[in-house]
Every structure is written in C-alpha cells, then in structure tokens.
Amino acid sequence: MKIEKVLKELGIEKINSGVSTGTKWQKANGAIISSYSPVDGKLIAKVTCASPLDYKKTVEKSNEAFKTWRQMPAPKRGEIVRQMGKAFRKYKEELGMLVSYEMGKSLQEGLGEVQEIIDICDFAVGLSRQLYGLTMHSERPNHRMYEQYHPLGIVGVISAFNFPVAVWSWNSMLAWICGNTCVWKPSEKTPLCAIACQNIIKEVLKKNELPEGLSCIVIGDAKIGEAMSTDTKVPLVSATGSTRMGKAVAMKVAERLGRSLLELGGNNAIIVTENANLDMVIRGTVFGAVGTAGQRCTTTRRLIIHESKYTEIKKRLVAAYKQVKIGDPLDEKNHVGPLIDKDAVALYSKALLAIKKQGGKMLIEGGVLKGKGYESGCYVQPAIAEVQNHFEIVQHETFAPILYIMKYKTLDEAIDMQNGVVQGLSSSIMTSNMHEAEQFLSYAGSDCGIANVNIGTSGAEIGGAFGGEKETGGGRESGSDSWKAYMRRQTNTINFGNSLPLAQGIKFDV
Secondary structure: OOOHHHHHHOOOOOOOEEEEEEOOOOOOOOOEEEEEEOOOOOOOEEEEEHHHHHHHHHHHHHHHHHHHOOEEEEEEEEHHHHHHHHHHHHHHHHHHHHHHHHHOOHHHHHHHHHHHHHHHHHHHHOOOOOOOOOEOOOOOOOOOEEEEEEEOOOEEEOOOOOOOOHHHHHHHHHHHHHOEEEEEEEEOOHHHHHHHHHHHHHHHHEEEEEOOOOOEOOOHHHHHHHHHHHHOOOOOOEEEOOOHHHHHHHHHHHHOHHHHHHEEEOOOOEEOOOOOOHHHHHHHHHHHHHHHHHOOOOOOOEEEEEEEOHHHHHHHHHHHHHHEEEEOOOOOOOOOOOOOOOHHHHHHHHHHHHHOOOEEEEEEEEEEOOOOOOOOOOOOEOOEEEOOOOOOHHHOOOOOEEEEEEOOOOHHHHHHHHOOEEEEOOOEEEEEOOOHHHHHHHHOOOOOOEEEEEOOOOOOOOOEEEOOOOOOOOEEEEEOOOHHHHEEEEEEEEEOOOOOOOHOOOOOOO
16 A cells, blocks of 8 residues: 555645644644655655644643543443544554654554554453442441542643554543543654544544544644643643653643653663573564664663673674664565654764763664665664663663673672663563572562563563653553553542441540
C-alpha cells in the first residue's frame, strides 16, 4: 500500500487542525508546524497547532463531557472501548504504516505498536467489570467499612514521538473505562499519528452519541504542556518523555497539589553471567540495542558481561551488527530505520565524540550514513563502545543506537553497576543459574521497575504494569492495577445500628 493511500484512508489532508473535541476538528489558532518524514525527508502534511485559548476551550468541553460520561456504568464504558479496539483492528495496516513513515521505526514495529492499542483495548474491556474495592471489619458494632474508587475528571496525556500512538492508548483506554475524559497533547514531531487515531475512533464516538469532549487533542509545543501542567481542571497529568521534561511537569503539577504519572528516561542494562546462553544474549541484545534505532525508553544501552565471556561476546556482537540492515523502515527486509530528525542525529554524533574523549574504545565506529536511500540525513550506523560504567556519557541517556559494553568479576559488582545510574526503568539478567536469577530479582538486586530474566530490556507486554523508579519517575501505566492511578480512593463507613458508638472507645455523652 502506498503512503499516499494510507494518508487518504486515515483522513490526513495537506493542512490539518491540531484541535479536536472528539467528532469535530475545531478551528486552531496557533502556529503551523510541518511534519517531515525522517524516512525520505519529504513533507507529509502541515498542522495548525492549538493556541492557549484553544486549549482552554477544549478543557472546558472535556469537563462538561465528564459530567455525563462518569454516569455511564463502567461495563458500558468498556463496550465503547471494545468498539474502539475493533476500529483499530480495521485500520491496523494503515496506522502501522503511518507510524513507521512519520516516526521512522520499522514497519513491523509500527504494526506492533498498533497491536498494543488493540491489546490494551481488550484488557480495558475486561477491567471495566473489575474496578474493585475492599471491605473491612469495623471495631464498632453494627458498622461496616469499605472503600471504593471514583473517576478523577480530566486526564491530561503528554506523549513522546518514539511511541506516537501506543502510550496514548495505555492511558486513555484505562482512563475512559474508569470514567474520566482525556485531553491528549501528542509530540509535535509526530502530530499526524495523533490525528489518525482521533479519526479512527471518531465514528465510534458519533455512533454511540457520546458527548463532545470525551476524547480531545491539543497539538502544540511546550507551552501547551505547561498550560496542562498548571491547570487545576486537570487532576492527573500523565507525561512520557525525557527526565528533564518530566521534572518540569512534576514541579508544576505539584505546585497545585495535582497528580502526575511520569514515564521518563531509561539507561537499561543486561547483565550476562558466566552461565548465560550466549545465543539468547546476542539476540536479545541486538534487538534491544538497535530496535527503533535506539529510541525506546527501554532500549538496551549497557551490556555488563562476566569477564570469562567478554571476549567471545564482543566477537559475536560485532559479527551480528554487520548483519543489521539499515534503510527504509517500510521495507520489511530492513531492521533499522532513521532517527526522528537531524537534531537527534546531532546528539548521536556528539555522544560518539564524548565516548572517545572520555577514554572509550569503539568496537563499531558508528557515524551518519550517506548515499542512496539515506537522503534525509537521519540514518546512522548503530555503534558499540567499550567503556567504564562511571563515564559521564554512560551515565546519561543518549536516544540513539549506541551500546556500551563493560566487564565484571562478581555478580554483586555487576548489580552495583546496573544500579549505578540515576535512571531505573528496565533491566535484565541472562543466566541459567537459579541462584543468580533470584539474587537479581531480590531486594538486593535490580532497583528498576522492570527486571527480566533471560529476555532483553525491551518488549514489555501490556498485562504488566509498565514504569520505573528513580529519575524514570515512578509512574505505572498499562496492566496490573495501574487503573488505580486514574481514580480517587474513598473510604466509606456505614452505621446500620440505632446508636452512635465512637471509634477508639471514646465517650462523648451529651
């Protein structure tokens, strides 16, 4: 299918509004941004962004919709989400291609991202009948205590370019079944993916006569994100992106005593023990390090190798990297597409210089690729460097396909190295030794939100809670009981007797 046909099927025109309240695209009054594909450098479309006034009007509409939506029984809300999942199934190929073309990830990863939307819709439908509370025994006679959960109101979603549709769905589908409305500020680097998602669910909203404001989009720059962060009408802001951005959001939200759900940077490591299956190590490392051109928050950035396996793994990694095909991500023969833009390429190039300056040794040099097929200037060679964990460049997250390798002697040392960064998202150990695996998973092991055994650091399933600790932000999205983040907890006590005994045996007779 040609990309022109995809754009037509998804309702992407040459100039689009960046403001929607559900079934209607509103007149936008902000600046015009252009979406260029990193695949070939071509202009895809232009989008008129939301102005601060556009944002304010959108929030007002969303707040009105909340008053109606929260009254609908949760299983009925789940039925709406089920229909949305069906719509995404219908447009999976088209949306997957757009994700690949606008963002640059491989077509298989683009299709996989749309599958995540479908999966979280299925998960949310079942969850809509399981928004449970607890019942507790009271110390007072003829009293019953229980707790229940209520919707918060508007959930603000700030998403990043690297997963331009999936992260929105993780938040929105759960927020909707919980009874909230959503206002989405997508990355201005991938605005068309957001427009496509809104167009896909538009018919579901229309057919079910749902209130305008249930699903809103406000495309814009950091000023829109700041407006959302300071807005008391938005009780929860879920933000995905860099640690720097997340700290700014957290401070603004905290100033008004709101809630923030943060999914920020990762500096993820795989520990390879002397008992590891090396075939699994190579496969897991290469996929984790070069997939999405190193632009996942769960990308494998550090490989911590037992000294007895270091030389062999180095040799096998270099051989594996030589087989990686880089090029047009819509061509399924290619493994790696481009970086998102030339700013990302510049940061990648700067990191390569820093590695050498700080004493690292390049096993695979890396560099910007030129020539036929690379005209956009966004294609780079995945690099491998021998480093020390304490190097400044290693301590930071470079959003690019650079893998750092280092050696260790004891597992305690390896775990300290794994934990010895400010980020705490994903981690992994490769071993066939039960004792090593359990040590890694224990209280004295990985300090990350995700800890895997014999799989890589990327490729999380929607059934588990996704998120990390330390400067990754502490948020949890997607599966498990992450739904609780989108609701407020309430404790209830019912006195079904004819007297009023007080707690703690207090006497108060009047």
